[in-house]
Every structure is written in structure tokens, then in C-alpha cells.
Amino acid sequence: MVELKDASFRYGGVLAFKGLSFKLEKGEKVVLLGVNGAGKSTLLKVLNGLLFLSEGVYLYKDREISKKTLKDKNFLKLFRKETALLFQNPDSMLFNPTVYDELAFNLRRLGFPDKEIKERVLYWAEKCSLLPFLEKPPFELSGGQRQKLALACLLPQEPELLLLDEPTAHLDPRSTGWLIDLLWELPCTIVTATHNLSLAMELGSRAIVLSEDHGLLYDGGVEDFLKSKELLFKAGFVHKHGRRGEHFHFF
Numbered sequence: 001m002v003e004l005k006d007a008s009f010r011y012g013g014v015l016a017f018k019g020l021s022f023k024l025e026k027g028e029k030v031v032l033l034g035v036n037g038a039g040k041s042t043l044l045k046v047l048n049g050l051l052f053l054s055e056g057v058y059l060y061k062d063r064e065i066s067k068k069t070l071k072d073k074n075f076l077k078l079f080r081k082e083t084a085l086l087f088q089n090p091d092s093m094l095f096n097p098t099v100y101d102e103l104a105f106n107l108r109r110l111g112f113p114d115k116e117i118k119e120r121v122l123y124w125a126e127k128c129s130l131l132p133f134l135e136k137p138p139f140e141l142s143g144g145q146r147q148k149l150a151l152a153c154l155l156p157q158e159p160e161l162l163l164l165d166e167p168t169a170h171l172d173p174r175s176t177g178w179l180i181d182l183l184w185e186l187p188c189t190i191v192t193a194t195h196n197l198s199l200a201m202e203l204g205s206r207a208i209v210l211s212e213d214h215g216l217l218y219d220g221g222v223e224d225f226l227k228s229k230e231l232l233f234k235a236g237f238v239h240k241h242g243r244r245g246e247h248f249h250f251f
């Protein structure tokens, strides 16, 4: 469904990631790991077609994603419907006057009929426990509620590739559990970026790990990665405390 071939991205002179090659199959649940600045958010933006590779190739359903190919309006519309990105900062996604309008926004943009918009919005609002807030302005919600809303906004369009950037950052344990259950219920391919190792196993069965020098350090089972002290060390997830010596942070 998705293929990257020797993909690199630079912001001017700043390297975000380099030499990434991997494929994602339909329905896979992948967790994207790496320390701060490793390149996770940038990779998700590339997969969502918001940024374009500096080198290499990105294929989505065998079609190249580039500035040029997304100029085709029909293909762009299809790609925008089928791929959705939850930004690391949910507030950057919320700007409509009410929660209902937020949930309806993407469907309206994609030209869905009003009746279907209403049905889909009410279905996902219920599923995401947002029904009581539909007429409220999003800024009146709590941080966790806003994060849930930002995620909920992506679901009515029923994306095939869902990209989540630190989706649990503002969620309490109960909402985190709810989110994990929801992700496994969704039939779409999901890539979840996080540096929360204790959640990694619950968020995906496969891990793609970016190294501190922005390359691909590991691509394989999440459990095997978490069991390997050597890989955890290489990824930069081991921290040395003065008194306690080598220590793995699992939070």
C-alpha cells in the first residue's frame, strides 16, 4: 500500500531523515519510534503528502506522491480522503466554531452530501464520547478532550492510511486504553509515532525505529526491539543516571 525507496528529507540544510526504505501492507499497525528530533513527525508529514521527499521515492498504492503528481486534482482529492494525519499538537488542527463543525469539516471539504455528513459525524461523535460537546466551541474542551476531538475529526472520512503523531500525549490512562482499543478495531493501516516505549507494544505489532542520526535503525517485531538492550541503546532510549547507572526509561 505504501512504499518508501531510499527516502530522505531535509529542511534546507537540516537533515530530518535519510535512506529510509520500507513497505506498509494494508491494515498493518506500525509504531514509529525514535528519540526527540529523530524525524518521526517529518516522516508522517511526508506520508500525508504535506512535505515532499528531498531524495528517493514515495509510492502510495503504486502511484508516486510528489508535488507534480498531486497537481492532478482528482488524485489529490482521493489521496486527501484516504490519508489522514493527527498532528503532534492537536490545537493546530482545531479552528472551527463548534465541535460539530470540526467533525464535519473534512467531509464538507471532500464534497460529501449533508445527510451523510450528519450520519457520519453523529456516529463518530458517539464512538469518541463527544456527543455532549457538539455545540460547544473546541477551546472549551480540556486538553485530552481536544486531542480526542482532533483524532475524531479524521475518522468520518474513513481513511485507509491513518498517521498519528503522539496521539496519547494528553490522554489519561482510561482514554489511552480507549484509544488503543479503537486503533485495533479500525481496518485501516495505522502508523503511530511515539517515544513512549511502555505503550509501543499496544500501539502496533511492527516497529519502525529511526536512529539518532536519522536513519532506519530497526524494522521488525515490536517485542524483539524492546527486548534488545543493544537496539534500545543504539536508538538512544537508554539513559545513564549518575548513581543508578544504566537505566531504561519505560514511560
Ligand SMILES: Nc1ncnc2c1ncn2[C@@H]1O[C@H](COP(=O)(O)OP(=O)(O)OP(=O)(O)O)[C@@H](O)[C@H]1O
Binding pocket: 011, 014, 015, 016, 034, 035, 036, 037, 038, 039, 040, 041, 042, 043, 088, 195
Ligand atoms: N520546520 C522545520 N524547519 C527546520 N527544521 C525542522 C523543522 N521541523 C523539524 N525540523 C528538524 O528536523 C529534525 C526532525 O524533526 P521531527 O520533528 O521530525 O522529529 P521528531 O522525531 O518528530 O521529534 P519529537 O519526538 O521531538 O517530536 C529535527 O532536527 C528538527 O530540528
Ligand SMILES: [Mg+2]
Binding pocket: 040, 041, 042, 088, 165
Ligand atoms: Mg515529533
